[in-house]
Amino acid sequence: MERRTIGATALDVGAIGLGCMPMNWAYSRSEQRGDRSLRTVHAALDAGVNLLDTADMYGPFTNELLVGRVLKERRSEAFVSTKCGLLVGDQHVVANGRPGYVRRACDASLRRLQTDVIDLYQLHRADPEVPIEETWGAMAELVSAGKVRALGLCAVGARAVRRGADLHEGTIRQLDRVQQVFPVAAVEAELSVWSREALARLLPWCAARGVGFLAAMPLGSGYLTGTLTPGGGFEPDDPRARHARFTAEMMAANQPIVAGLRRVAARHGADVTPAQVALAWVLGLGRHVVPVPGAKREQWVAENARAAALRLTAEDLTEIAALPAPRGSWD
Secondary structure (H helix, E strand, O other): OOEEEEOOOOEEEEOOOEEOHHHOOOOOHHHOOHHHHHHHHHHHHHOOOOEEEOOOOOOOOHHHHHHHHHHHHHHHHOEEEEEEOEEEEOOEEEEOOOHHHHHHHHHHHHHHHOOOOEEEEEEOOOOOOOOHHHHHHHHHHHHHOOOEEEEEEEOOOHHHOOOOOOOOHHHHHHHHHHHOOOOOOEEEEEOEOOEOHHHOOHHHHHHHHOOEEEEEOOOHHHHHHOOOOOOOOOOOOOHHHHOOOOOHHHHHHOHHHHHHHHHHHHHHOOOOOHHHHHHHHHHOOOOOEEEEOEOOOHHHHHHHHHHHHOOOOHHHHHHHHOOOOOOOOOO
């Protein structure tokens, strides 16, 4: 698989990563099976997908434990990214950026992951009660201590801003502040064919500074795979059951986006899928961009990995650019 680097630290990763969160957090609990998830992570490494993205809050904690079972056998083959800064309670999530907590969280993640060092340690969310420079300074101390190789900032969930505002304005202000304390190696944020907000300012900010970009949800939480049926429903605990783009009406209204990806896929062969086209589009945005799709099954990991070899033509890109904007029940 083609290799890419994360930030000025030149950390080597495959062109496509694996988001481990869906294996035992947030999506379809009936589909969360430990043995199958272990096989999926092993299949990712076999396919050259070495960036494993997790967080202490996923589970909480169980996702890191799952990844740790694989790392115990294959640590040298993996690039490990995990996150701190969010605490999961009963029906709520709270940010904690206190330096003492950050240090304890890192040590706990190292134990669960069964490793001596974390390749990329990300701040999941900034704590509004703690200056971000203090949190980032504590994370930088972890690099000096040899527990962490590089630091990143996670901007997923930035949709909480008012409509019409710059989606990533606040994130860019945070990045400018922490960059004065210790270099940012990577930024993780949502980016896909139907969520292009990062193209405006966040992706250029990263490109101008040699910062890697981890594209979260590059398959639109599964919608861009073309495998979801409008009106098919989701389990009650699945966040898509409450998402404005995943109502039966909006899933039907957004079918032209999937249809466009299918047309592009068909030009490249009968075995090329809309998901692979969606990933190839993200890969084409720059050498510093690494899509990190979630997956729960071996066959999906293998399919995603093959997208790294797909080269979209100028005709393909023009057609994708002309696809209608996605709609949600807020529109």
